[in-house]
Amino acid sequence: MSSSIRTSRRQFIKTTGATGLALGLPTIWTQRASAAGQLTVADNGGALGPIMRTAFYDPFEKETGIRIVNVAHESDPVTQFKLSVDSGSHIWDLAMVTPDNVLRLTGQKNYLAPLDIASSDGAGILPGMLTNNWFGFSIYGVVMAYRTDKFPKAAPAGWRDYWDTAKFPGRRALFRSPIGLFENALLADGVAPKDIYPINVERALKSLDKIHSSINVWWANGAQNTQLLQSGEVDLSDTWNARALAAISAGAPVKIVWEGTYNVDGWSIPIGTPNLKQAQQFVRFCMRADRQAQYSSLVANGPSNSNAYKLIDPARAELLPTFPRNLERLTRRDTAWWGKNFDSANEKFQEWLLNA
Template sequence: MQSRRQFIKTTGAAGLALGFPMIWTQRANAADTLTVADNGGALGPVMRTAFYDPFEKETGIRIVNVAHESDPTTQFKLSVDSGSHIWDVAMVTPDNVLRLSDTKKKNYLAPLDIASSDAKGILPGMLTNNWFGFSIYGVVMAYRSDHFAKATPTGWRDYWDTAKFPGRRGLYRSPIGLLENALLADGVAPKDLYPIDVDRALKSLDKIRKNINVWWANGAQNTQLLQSGEVDLSDTWNARALAAITAGAPVKIVWEGTYNVDGWSIPAGTTKLKQAQYSSLIANGPSNNDTYKLIDPKRAELLPTYPKNLERLQRRDNAWWGKNFDSANEKFQEWLLNA
């Protein structure tokens, strides 16, 4: 398991400087292959350039990166239950981890066995016995500045105000993040979002339902919608909005919403328990504040952990989602079907 842990240490702790990876590994005795599941889309090539390629060069271990679903929990379980072991390392969020490590049912995660001393400078809560957080992302809003040339939306209340801010709208086809934003639009203070009042959130969504033109399903689709102008404003993950901006689209980010953390975990029972560890970052915020010394100031202002941006973001309550995802999702999917 040493090389797998080394992969996670490298990418989790050092892969936070947007292109300044610091390899902590010793070269492997023999080349091998690790399959790493990440979020795909615009993230995949950036991960490859910034971290997978340097890791391969340093260790001799080839990284095959594959894209998983936006919520990889079911895929993760199927991989372990079937014994297929299609992934050696996977990118997951804390709420994914809670659903994958329910000791009353079945634990799907292998221990990392990474000492806290190996995570110097990492923010509190970013390293547990089965997860290493490396990339902080915001569930925020993005809009096309060519459409909103005069009055521009500044928060979720404006998104709900279709009279003042007319335009084609997109929303994520999942309750996580969406319910929180619906409550913010309904006047709930960020500090009072949890426990989530699901019924109130759905009533808030009732007010905007008929104005939603696209219910998007994954990050790549979200970037394309913003980049092509198929929607004028949408909820988004900040990295997906930045991908559209980088491609030249006139897109602006509104820093109001929630934030969460992507990290690495290892599937239990993998046949390559001695083969992996590593980390990365794209347009998401580092979990090590020291890395801002290495990031261009203009780039830093587009990251969720930039102080002015973080002020308007509430950290997702993953414990609440871990316990309530199934019931909340059932209500949300029923709401969608009744549209």
């Protein structure tokens, strides 16, 4: 390792030490390639890592000869992303980010390199999934699920039905966070999907007033949500579609109601990476229908390339959020609104939870 690289590495660790972000750097730096034959990709880690390798990393390596080293970033990668660019260390060539991450990475200073992908090259890509600095490939929904053994005949068909405890009695659960919950509360109150944003927080809370006494569990994480549905502890719940599918895959009599919102994970490239052309090549690779089809066959997130559905088993396709019939009833989350208003909205929500 050259002295300049050692100095850059020490400087980065010193810069990030206060936030604890240096913990994983020794592994990253020993694996980091100086040649153009390797890309370091930061993804969400955990169980997703092997799926990403099967669907994207290994096939890209086989096709191009460019090695992919994947590392897990923090749940909120923005600080790591900025420090990597500002320090000049360039420990990542690509990172998996959400639209709200992109807003924070282009606000006061631009941290994102261009993808150099013309819109005309995005055949089959859903609207809004390809910009000059971000490509969204993994779509997940915030929807409703219910136990079919509890509702064998008349079943809830939307959020208005969830709020109708007389017609659809049963144990209920909701996520202990305003994101997604406020949108669904407004849908239950009769707000049209096109009018959800900007969110009327007071109206959302008044809608929640009507259902609060009937909520048996306020769940805090995805694993808990799956367990609630799978065990039958609750009969209806809001859910992330992947968590409902996990219960279904385990044999639980659960059905998803496709009404709610969706959000997207995608790729952005840190500005200044010495492997820009190879990183752009990898993003193009992830746009392909065959790659996205394999990804969505392994994880319950929907593809952004509509042509992928020609390659996905029909029974599986119907359980994905971008399946045309499902997507029709989903509204894309306004991450710009949440970015500006989350703190105040969450404060009001937490106060409501304590006092309702």
